[in-house]
Amino acid sequence: MAKKWTAIIEPKHRLIDLKLKEVWQYRDLVWLFVKRDFTTRYKQTVLGPLWFIIQPLLLTVAQTFIFGNIAGLSTDGLPQFLFYMAGNVPWLYFSTCLTSTSNTFTTNAKIFGKIYFPRLTTPISTAISSLINFIIQFAMFVIFTIIYMIMGDNVHITWLALLTPLFVLELAALGMGFGIIISSLTTKYRDLQVLVSFGVLVWMYLSPVIISGSSLSPTVYNLMMLNPVSPVIELMRYAWLGSGTTPFGFWGISWIVTFVVLLIGVILFNKVEKTFMDTV
Amino acid sequence: MIGEIMDEKDIAVKIIDLKKRYRLGVIGGGTLQGDIQSWLARLRGKDDPNSKLGSKAVSSNETFLALDGINLTIRKGERLGIIGHNGAGKSTLLKIFSRVTAPTEGKIYIDGRVSSMLEVGTGFHEELTGRENIYLNGAILGMNRSEVDSKIDQIIEFSECAKFIDTPVKRYSSGMYVKLAFAVAAHLDADILVMDEVLAVGDMKFQQKCLGKMSDVSQEEGKTVLYVSHNMNTIRQLCDRCIVLDHGKLVYDGEVEDAIALYADIRRGDKSSRVDLRDAKRYRSVATMRDLSFTSISFPDKEINEFTDDETVRAVVEIESDIDIPQARLRFGFFDMYDRKIASCVCPDAGAVKKGSNTVQLNISFKGLVSGTYRAEMIAFSSNEFGTVKEHDIITEGFFFDVTAKGSDFEWNALRWGSVRLPDMEKTQF
Numbered sequence: 001m002a003k004k005w006t007a008i009i010e011p012k013h014r015l016i017d018l019k020l021k022e023v024w025q026y027r028d029l030v031w032l033f034v035k036r037d038f039t040t041r042y043k044q045t046v047l048g049p050l051w052f053i054i055q056p057l058l059l060t061v062a063q064t065f066i067f068g069n070i071a072g073l074s075t076d077g078l079p080q081f082l083f084y085m086a087g088n089v090p091w092l093y094f095s096t097c098l099t100s101t102s103n104t105f106t107t108n109a110k111i112f113g114k115i116y117f118p119r120l121t122t123p124i125s126t127a128i129s130s131l132i133n134f135i136i137q138f139a140m141f142v143i144f145t146i147i148y149m150i151m152g153d154n155v156h157i158t159w160l161a162l163l164t165p166l167f168v169l170e171l172a173a174l175g176m177g178f179g180i181i182i183s184s185l186t187t188k189y190r191d192l193q194v195l196v197s198f199g200v201l202v203w204m205y206l207s208p209v210i211i212s213g214s215s216l217s218p219t220v221y222n223l224m225m226l227n228p229v230s231p232v233i234e235l236m237r238y239a240w241l242g243s244g245t246t247p248f249g250f251w252g253i254s255w256i257v258t259f260v261v262l263l264i265g266v267i268l269f270n271k272v273e274k275t276f277m278d279t280v
Numbered sequence: 281m282i283g284e285i286m287d288e289k290d291i292a293v294k295i296i297d298l299k300k301r302y303r304l305g306v307i308g309g310g311t312l313q314g315d316i317q318s319w320l321a322r323l324r325g326k327d328d329p330n331s332k333l334g335s336k337a338v339s340s341n342e343t344f345l346a347l348d349g350i351n352l353t354i355r356k357g358e359r360l361g362i363i364g365h366n367g368a369g370k371s372t373l374l375k376i377f378s379r380v381t382a383p384t385e386g387k388i389y390i391d392g393r394v395s396s397m398l399e400v401g402t403g404f405h406e407e408l409t410g411r412e413n414i415y416l417n418g419a420i421l422g423m424n425r426s427e428v429d430s431k432i433d434q435i436i437e438f439s440e441c442a443k444f445i446d447t448p449v450k451r452y453s454s455g456m457y458v459k460l461a462f463a464v465a466a467h468l469d470a471d472i473l474v475m476d477e478v479l480a481v482g483d484m485k486f487q488q489k490c491l492g493k494m495s496d497v498s499q500e501e502g503k504t505v506l507y508v509s510h511n512m513n514t515i516r517q518l519c520d521r522c523i524v525l526d527h528g529k530l531v532y533d534g535e536v537e538d539a540i541a542l543y544a545d546i547r548r549g550d551k552s553s554r555v556d557l558r559d560a561k562r563y564r565s566v567a568t569m570r571d572l573s574f575t576s577i578s579f580p581d582k583e584i585n586e587f588t589d590d591e592t593v594r595a596v597v598e599i600e601s602d603i604d605i606p607q608a609r610l611r612f613g614f615f616d617m618y619d620r621k622i623a624s625c626v627c628p629d630a631g632a633v634k635k636g637s638n639t640v641q642l643n644i645s646f647k648g649l650v651s652g653t654y655r656a657e658m659i660a661f662s663s664n665e666f667g668t669v670k671e672h673d674i675i676t677e678g679f680f681f682d683v684t685a686k687g688s689d690f691e692w693n694a695l696r697w698g699s700v701r702l703p704d705m706e707k708t709q710f
Contacts, residue, residue, distance in 0.1 A: 009379060009388040029419035036416060040407040114402040116379035117420050274382040277375070278302060 018266050022118045029117060033125035038132060052136045056092055060085045067210050074215040076243040079153050082144060086237040087209035089141050090171055093134040094229055095200045097127045097175025102182040102196050104269075105276050112277065119273045120266065123183070127176045134168065145240060160239035160246075167236045170258055174228055177261035184268040187276045203227075208234050213245045221245075228254035228261075291391065292472055292504040293354040293377075298386035300347040300372050300528075346372040348528035350386070356471075359498050359505040361519030361536060363512075363543045366619070366655065366677060367561065368525040370508045374398060374476050377506070392471025392504070395421050399476070400461045406450035410441055410460055413449055417464045431467045438493070439463035440486075459486055466493050472504045473497070477511075491517050510617045512540050553585055554578035555679045557658070563674035572601040572633065572672035574658055577679055585681035589646050597630075597640045599660065605633040605672070610640070611659040612678070616652055622699040623649065630660075650692045650701050651685045 023030075042048040060081060067073045068080035075083035101123035105112070108122055148155045186192045204210075207229045213221055224230050231251040238244040347369045354360055364370050376383050378396035403420040404413050414435055418428040428435075436442050439460045441452070449457060465473070473494065495518055497503045509515050515522060515536060522539035524532040524546070532542045557574040575598045579585060587593055597610070610627040630640045658678035661671045685692065685701070692701065 005389045005391050006393065007379075007390040009376065009383065009390070011383050011385060025424075026419070026422070028424045029416075032416045032419045036405055036408060036412075039412075040405060043407050111403050111420075113380055114399045115396060115420060117422065277381045 019118055019120065019270055023120050023124065026118050026121050030121045030125045030128065033121065034129045034132075037125070037129035041129075049136065052133045053140055056085065056088050056137050057140070059088055059092075063088070063210060073210065074212050076212045076214055077154060078241050078243050079148055079155065082141075082148055082153075082155060082241060083212070083237070084210065085141050085144060086241055087207075087233055089134070089137045090167065090233050090236050091204060091207060091209045091229070092137065093130060093168070094171040094175045095204070096130045096133065097172055098179045098182075099196055099200060100126045100130060101176050101179030103186065103193060104180065104183040105187045105272065106183070106190075106193075109277075112273075120180075120269060123176050123180050123269075126179075127172045131168070131172065142240070154243070156242040158239050158242050160235065163239060164236065167232050167239075170232055170255065171229070173262050174254075174258045177258065177265040180265040180269045181261070184265075184272040187272055203229070206230075208237075213247070222250075225250035226253070228257040230254075290355050291353055291389075292356045292358070293352070293391070293506075294389040295350055295352040296387050296389075298347055298350040298373070298376065298388065299345060299384050300369075300376060300381075301343045301345055301384040303343050345528050347376070347383070350525075350528075350530050352523065352530065352533070354504060354506070356392075356504055357498060357502040358521055359495065359507065359519045361515040361522035361539070362506065362508045362525065363510075363515060363522060363539060364525035365543075365546065365680075367527075369528040370525055371398075371476065372528075373525070374474055374506070374508060378474055390472065393422060393469070394472045394474060395465060395468040395470030396474035397421075397461075397465045397476065398474070400458050402461075404449055404457070404461065407448055409448055410439075410445040410452070411436075413460065414464055417461065418468070421465065421468055422470070423468060427469055435463045435467050438466065438489075455486070462486075462490055466490065466497070470503070472506065474506045476508045487514070494518055510619075512543075515540065553580075553582040557675055557678065560675045561677040563676055566671070566674050570673050571603045572599060572605070572660055574598070574660065574673055574675055574678070575600050575637075577658070585679060587646050587681060587683050589649055589651075589683055589685045592643050592645045595642045595644050597642060597658075599633060599638040599640065601633050601635055601638060601672075603633075604635055605662050607631070607662060608633040608640075608672075609661050609663065610642070611661065612644070613657040613659070614649065615655045615657070616694065616699045617654075619655075620699070633660075646683050648700050648702065649683045649685070650694050650697075650699050651683055652694055652699060653680065653682050654699075655680050 042051070045051070047054065063084040064080045068075065068084070078086075104119070104123050104126070108119075112119065145155060145157065149157075182192055182196060206224065206227050208224065211224075213224065213230070213234050216224065225234070225247045231247045231254050234245055234247055235251060238246050350369075350373065362370050362373065372381075374396065375381050375398070377388060378394065378398060380398070403417055405416065408416065411432070414432060415425070415428050419425075436445055439456075439462075441456050441460050441463075444452065444456065449460070452460070465475075475494070491514060494505055494507075498505050505518070507515070507518055519536050521534065522532075522536040523530055524539050524543050526546055531546075532539050555577050557576050560574070562570075577598075578596050579593055580596060581594050599608075608630045610630045611624055613621055613624040615621050625644065627640075627642055630642075656678045658673070658675040659671055660673045661669050663669050
């Protein structure tokens with residue numbers, strides 16, 4: 001009679017083995033990683049969690065000055081400050097998810113080399129702990145929106161705002177998906193890491209963070225919306241400020257892209273995880 | 281014990297023909313550009329522009345079997361000791377077993393939850409308190425929150441750190457750190473405990489407590505223990521079965537005492553007074569390319585490397601060089617059996633090294649080292665007029681030797697007192 005084993009360790013595993021069940025068993029670990037990140041990140045800093053707010057605020061002020069006042073780019077008739085902030089907040093979350101998960105293997109080499117736990121818990125918890133920053137920044141954005149509404153500006157929150165959790169989920173999944181693909185490749189090719197910060201910067205200009213979608217020619221607009229981040233940012237801005245475009249079709253495509261990227265990411269990640277200790 | 285037909289359901293671990301192959305030479309850290317260049321060159325049938333030049337280059341396709349076909353069956357509740365010298369494959373075996381890395385060939389079947397402790401306090405975060413770290417470490421080791429909740433009082437009590445449990449662990453002494461980490465691992469609800477020499481760091485009293493605890497959990501709760509150590513006394517105390525690994529092969533499986541005796545014999549082989557160093561383990565920076573190589577070291581007046589601390593030993597070092605060095609210098613660094621580097625000796629002027637074969641004769645004295653077994657690393661270096669050091673060859677595992685200290689009427693406890701005995705203090709009169 002064949003015995004039922006708890007685990008079998010083999011050289012290779014099936015290609016499509018997402019190990020999600022295992023990650024679920026370790027959900028407490030994900031939570032503790034998040035807690036650890038949060039309690040330790042701002043220890044021994046002067047301003048502490050205030051940094052969450054200062055960063056997007058300064059960025060938005062700078063953009064308002066340069067792109068709004070000097071360059072005079074269109075902001076769909078919205079207050080420039082709010083327009084830029086509505087782009088920055090989701091973009092910052094996406095780019096943080098991407099960059100902070102993109103070095104998962106190299107930064108955790110020490111602990112990964114000594115003990116086994118489902119490695120996917122690390123990027124997942126990174127994405128979740130960045131969510132805390134996002135929520136604070138997003139709350140700040142909502143407060144500013146309300147202030148502008150009270151001051152009688154042409155701003156109104158639409159029903160689409162209810163879709164916000166979906167927007168955030170997609171940004172997290174997409175950022176993490178790209179991040180873990182990069183982290184899997186950087187175990188072998190370190191120079192990809194350099195590309196990340198540069199790539200993210202270029203990517204921002206290919207997304208409707210500073211440029212408003214409605215100011216583009218149809219061809220350029222369609223090209224920009226094929227970028228999976230674009231429809232999310234555009235829709236989210238429309239949802240909360242009530243002006244701009246609503247590319248629902250492109251949003252559907254971007255969800256498909258998100259699933260594919262995440263799937264490829266998880267497969268690559270699980271493949272690298274098995275032997276990266278020998279190559280890192 | 282071995283070969284006996286066992287009831288399948290009593291088996292905790294079954295290892296079948298396990299192999300692990302490592303590639304020697306350049307691995308990882310490559311750049312995409314480099315790989316594409318090499319690939320294009322190969323495509324056009326040219327020399328790889330990225331291969332290292334020089335006669336000492338090792339082909340990057342050369343491999344090394346860290347584990348060479350291990351077969352092993354462990355029954356539930358067994359306490360298995362794993363011994364072997366450095367590089368015998370112990371750590372590789374544990375790493376594969378703990379799923380840190382995957383095997384090249386073979387399979388391991390495991391029945392039960394594994395908790396492995398290859399290092400003390402893995403995953404501890406400096407800024408978190410002891411209590412927070414217990415939860416974090418517990419979760420990393422596979423416990424969920426309620427399990428830790430139900431055991432936290434026991435863990436804190438066992439760790440002897442109750443007073444500091446809400447202090448960040450960065451303020452802990454290294455001893456407290458170890459105690460806390462071990463306490464978490466020992467209280468896990470795992471069925472199989474894997475330990476790699478974690479006890480070597482704690483103090484003696486705590487070591488005894490840990491060994492006692494491990495032997496208790498094994499006997500009372502039927503947990504299986506896999507334990508690697510260089511410390512034969514702890515193996516004797518804890519284990520009821522022992523295997524010896526040598527060069528990736530399992531050379532003995534059975535009684536603890538017999539295994540220890542066999543291991544001592546293998547070590548003696550290492551202590552042969554003439555050691556060929558051409559294929560010795562070298563430091564990464566010189567592993568593939570170097571301008572000078574140690575080829576052998578021998579102690580012509582000795583059969584095996586057993587020295588007393590009051591003698592001066594004659595050693596002959598042979599060096600093969602590609603360059604002329606006007607003034608070569610040598611350094612030997614000594615490690616004790618816990619892999620702690622404890623001392624070095626230097627030959628500030630080993631004379632000129634010429635292109636080709638060279639022989640250097642040395643006198644070495646081990647005065648100050650206490651009784652024990654040691655490993656020596658060997659470094660050849662030179663320095664320029666500004667005193668900057670260039671290391672030509674670095675052998676991490678040069679030779680092994682035993683030192684017997686003479687003239688003492690008490691036992692020296694190297695683990696607690698250190699491995700160097702400074703000149704004795706003298707009582708004087710004012």
